[in-house]
Amino acid sequence: MKILLTGGSGMVGQNLLEHTAAKEYEILAPSSRELDLLNKDSVANYLKAHNPTLIIHAGGKVGGIQANMADPVAFLSQNAEMGLNLFTAASAHGVPYCINLASSCMYPRNASNPLREEKVLTGELEPTNEGYALAKILATRLCQYITDSSEGKKQYLTLIPCNLYGPHDKFDPDKSHMIPAVIRKIHEAKQAKRDTVEIWGDGEARREFMYVGDLADSVFTIVEKMLNRERLPTLMNVGLGHDYSINDYYKSVAEVVGYKGEFTHDLTKPVGMRQKLVDSQRINDAGWAPAVSLQNGIFKTYQYFLEL
Template structure:
């Protein structure tokens, strides 16, 4: 089996490639990056799929960013992701790719809805405005996968992970997600001897984060069983923590202590979006990495990248 893996330079794709090697799968894994094919370019995507003729696609590529980035450019997050997903999905279906794993996002779920969130809650109520553009693009692609599976009988499945973190995360200020941002800020505070770290919002918003290596290992180990998966499948850690708790964990990880200066005037997004991953557990999902362990692995990788 030939498997096309998109987003080859991204955190999730690199973790999948590592798990592929560790599990010694006999199939050919072909990881592609933007340098090899800009997925926003329809002709380039079609040429790539025609040339590679994959039996399966694992689609991790996306334009992603933290809350500040989403607020600053909602049109970009909407249109870039719509182009990426529509180009690849249409090329895959038209060339007869029978298996496709699409990675959605917990942003697809309604704002301030019931907790924990189940797969049928998608489109049940209005979305969180701060990342609505990104969420709409992910919902659109997820629906396409559902339609394709139903209309053509193909194994097109949508994995909805919680927020992810780990080695190869994006620690860039303004672009990083919460855990990466807390680690980078805690490290910078330690290096400069800062008295405080600025925190958007009042710090009480809660987020669920899953260590990327756990998700990657499960996906690689489960590839042969995706025909039995439901079309949508939540895959998360199973518990959540407040923003302040993540910052405190980051400070403990880097070995520093300072004030956390909250700013309630700044947007904090949804108050909570814990997902119910009980369906995934029936297919062998069992996250093993604790937050303390995952943060340590992430911080070690971050420090190595600074050398």
């Protein structure tokens, strides 16, 4: 059984390749030089040459609030083009199964929590990462259209993970997501013996961050079910089922790192949505649930950071 994994060098991709279930399959994880997702001819030629049974699309241009605000053009255009090229070529080539990894930023900024899959495209998006969200919505809808028009011959579904963190994450404060950025910030504050660490906003906004190994578990759970020809919802959230405040995350990281200083708040900085908690009932019903606690996940991630 041959699986094509895009984005194999990214955080999600590397955790998928390191998962214990990965050895059960022949997984192709080409570099961007081997497979240029921005070039439709490159995508078509690769699929023709390798003929995968299933595609996991984890590739894309990713980043946190700062990165999205700094370059919205690239976040929209590149991610949209990758999704269009990959899934249209896969459908044309007859690939029966695809798993598209999307993002919870697809949900409207004012949608009620927990966020349920049917809420996608029912309201205005959060402006700080709107370009990325639009690209992910496009790929999601394309996968649904292909599935619906295939008369049962294709199953292209989308998983919407909550925020992720873990080994192989980026720890650059200008490019990373919140937890790796906080790990680095608090580690450096401890090393420099600083008395305070600054938090953007009041710290009361709530987020759902899941250890990336749990996402890898969910993907391989779905892979097995698809290959066993189980029909699944075309759109499923993947999350913890509960969230924490930004202040809680800072406190948890400080405990793991051993930082004893105080926190201050810069109320002039953007914080995004006040809450973003996904409803994971659909994938729970499919037989998956997360296993890694916040404290354990932060500990594993900090150990990885120390080894860099």
